[in-house]
Amino acid sequence: MTASSPRTNVQLAREGIILAGAGAAIGLQVAHRSVAAGVQQHSNFTADPLGRLRRTLQYIFAVVLPEAQPARGTVIDWVARAHVPVEGVVDGAPYSAADPQTQRWVTATLYWTAEQIRWRIWGERLAADDAEQIYRSYAVLGTALGMPEASWPEDRASFQRYWDQQMSTLQVTAVGRQIMTDLFAAHSVPTWLRAAMPLARFLTAGLLPADIRCQLGWDWDGAKSIREDRLWRILRYAYPRLPTGIRYAPARIVVAGLPAVSRD
Template sequence: MPPLPRLPLSAVFPPPPPPGVAGDPGVCVPGGAFQRVSAERAVVLGGPAAILLQVAHPLVAEGVAVHSDYASGPARRLLGTLQAALTIAFGDTEQAHAIARHVGAQHARVRGTTRRDAPGTPAGTPYRADDPDLALWVHATLVWTARRVAQRYAGLVLTPAERERHWQESKPFARLFAVPDRVLPGSVAEFDAYWERTVAALVVTDAARSVARDVLTQRTRPPLPGVAALARSVTADVLPPHLAHAYDLAPTPGRRVAAAALRGGLRTARPVLPRALAQWPHAEVARRRVRRAPSPDPSPGPAALP
């Protein structure tokens, strides 16, 4: 088997989108709770946990195993997902819709039937990436993981009212990825209930474990010793405990110490870090775009009355 591809370290810092249309707020509320959470660079630490939560749903795991190229380039896929999420959160309206169309075209090809039995999912069960319930689950993993990591690693604690706004402001993001209003939980309390119910029913299959091994393998060029072990420690800290154990990521004393040290360091540094370091540059591009006045309409106005 050929060696898995590596990425240069620069790929971990995706560039912001072009400035976009002046004055265009995009699809997410400018400066709202959803953008505040999404802007934190620390949220990227939850990327592996979000993927592992997604593939703990047997239908998602089957789609990834059969149709995805995680095995040939998992780091590239993770970073592609990150760039798409940042573009939708902070791009102008057309930029957000364009990336959603691109992702939707890729998802349209992901369909089939499961090849093996899993608890609650017999072989032959049909799946498709644009299934509203599966799309909701993927969206939910991104919302929950970002909120959890922002709190634990960046010290961004949301009040109950802010948690409500964070959920409501995530809905335009969800709609761009084929999640209709009829399946979206109406409130954050309903979202939390949906989350607990769904997490309790998840099953970590062999296909999911294969994805986990690929995602948690160190892929940078040059290699960075210790990064893979730290990623496993953070992922064990972020995941619900029973899923961490199912993925063989039990929070051992060493992992607890590593995650606690990183949490403490980041939370101590965050209040004094310049915004340019603490946040993705996409957020600053969005702030400048929204502040800029749109260009005057070149079309002639109505003729003046004599």
């Protein structure tokens, strides 16, 4: 018997397979000019990708998972302080990590990629109420940092319209392409992880919308589509059959490293 599809944001957040969408989320984020500029000018992202991933997961889990709630205030404060200096000018327009539209886009990429993974692994169409519950709960990833609740599209239909509009305006710049190149070059990560980067890049390329993949200059053809489909078929069969102790291990490890007491 296989595990049923997660029906809440908490259940979905615990699933380690969601990390397979991390590269696609980053690719979509840096296709936004302001995000790409902020990463280039104010982040050590490519020098310490594992550290950046760990901090991102600490934030997500502290905000979402009940067992991480004692650390929620502390982690939110960490992230908020880290975002204070992230501002500047790109193409003559100011940008800031505190901009609600930027926060909305980053949150949207996390929701969209998680849904792509959920569908590929479980392939189950959720009841409307469950799907809406997961969707609405993603707003907290932005609102915890100050994004107004009204900025998050009110339902999935509104989100789809927002997503389509954003996709029509995204443009991967040379900065965004370099960030993604450096990410998968993985010069500063352990050798064992660097060996996994070709597979991670392949999964990322398959998840990304075709236009973004094309703007990145990543080749994709019918043979790669067939290989990707076969890979997801294997994962769809194997992953849900794993014990939850294995599936939830990344979340458990990250939560164990959080501060024990919130200092609100």
